[in-house]
Amino acid sequence: MPELILPTTRLHAAFLECRDDWGPGEHEDGFGLAADDDVDSPDGFAAWVHDRTRLVHPIGSPCPAEKHGSPRWIVDNGQVLGGIALRHILDDDIGQIGYGIRPSARRRGLAGWALGEMLKEARDGLGWDRVLIPCLADNVASARTIERNGGVLEGIRDTERGPVRRYWITLVR
Template sequence: MLGGIALRHRYDDDLGQIGYGIRPSARRRGLASWALAEMLREARTTLGLDRVLIPCLADNVASARTIERNGGVLEGIRETGDVRVRRYWITLTA
């Protein structure tokens, strides 16, 4: 097991629609970018979504870069309790 990714069928304003994680020993191999790209394709083709929300911790630079490489546009940074979260939207194209 190198990591996991989940596509939520219901919109959740705090969790977003896609969440992922890669085992530390498997990072820096492009796995997160690949998995996110595949999940975006699934969100478009199977669920018919035209955009998705993907949050990440504000200090998680690697995840922010992965999301941005896949077309993520930063909506802003929110305080959720004692955690700061970046919120990205990705528009899904045909």
């Protein structure tokens, strides 16, 4: 059974397997991984995990502006299958939720399940009424996942990453 967990150094090898599943140069939403991040060395990985988790917002408590989000890894049986992040400040370009599932774990419903869990956190933990979730315009699987979770297409915008679909999801109480 999959679970959402905070990033942890305990799963260093499993994280590297997940990253390698995407191949070189691919950095998926949900992990906050940049091309110049050192996640290969134990010290570099520990620093990267610390940076991801040092400002994590505890569910149900007020969210000061400096608290940047709720990163989670999608884990099953010690394998890192993907990542999802709920950003606590609206960024009009990247939205409030980003996620990615490693290629070998796709088509299992993991993205939809994880997105549903983060939508509950946004509604119940943060008290939000709606969230913005963009995806690349040609990412049909992600668009379907967002739509199945209640996403309503606002439109398509040109961005540095290319055309992006912008979806709003109303969080029903």
